[in-house]
Amino acid sequence: MAKIMNLDGTQQLDLTRGTVEQAYDRWAPVYDLVFGGVFAKGRQAAIAATNKIGGRVLEVGVGTGISLPLYAPNLRIFGTDISEAMLDKARRRVAEGGLKNVEGLAVMDAEKLEFPDNSFDVVMAQYVVTAVPNPEKALDEFARVLRPGGELIILTRVSADAGMRRFIEQKLQPVVRPLGFRTAEFAWSRYAKWLAGAHGIELAERRLIPPLGHFSLVRFRKVDVAKAA
Secondary structure: OOEEEOOOOOEEEOOOHHHHHHHHHHHOOOHHHHHOOOOHHHHHHHHHHHHHHOOEEEEEOOOOOOOHHHOOOOOEEEEEEOOHHHHHHHHHHHHHHOOOOEEEEEEOOOOOOOOOOOOEEEEEEEOOHHHOOOHHHHHHHHHHOEEEEEEEEEEEEOEOOOHHHHHHHHHHHHHHHHHOOOOOOOEHHHHHHHHHHOOOEEEEEEEEEOOOOOEEEEEEEEOOHHHHO
């Protein structure tokens, strides 16, 4: 199980799958109302990047399906989430919107995706990486199911490496953890370390997005070794 450090240097248990599932089951009835507008610009930017690539898309953490109507109709979308309550709302959205490009929706662990290697042209994960128990394991899974030449697109909170903001984020972490969030563990250095150890993955883009500049849209590309050779 992943662990985090308290400010006094002792270890405490981090998020578990059960904690995340329960948190997002609770969020399901109000998620769109609370977060729909706040994250709208980031969501639109991520979908725009995905639409340019096209093909088959996996959205991990699809939630209530708030992004599904934004995808271009020629894309084929499969959505996964840890919360059945979230997916119930997503299914209703698909049915009511007649979204025929949605291949399926399924409960699935982001760290154990039930797809073969090289299954998708784009893997999209919006505000997911900071919510899973083992982020690097999830990123490895995203890369595994991505086809060579495809892109992993994540919207993510990037915490501070030092200073007052980091101190505040550390103080907030015990408060927000039961809500399914983490605030202090995701400085860019952590993503950079994962990238350095990820075989065949390169950084294509990183840009700040609202709100408050604490979030980033990050695009990783899976190198097509055959073409590179």
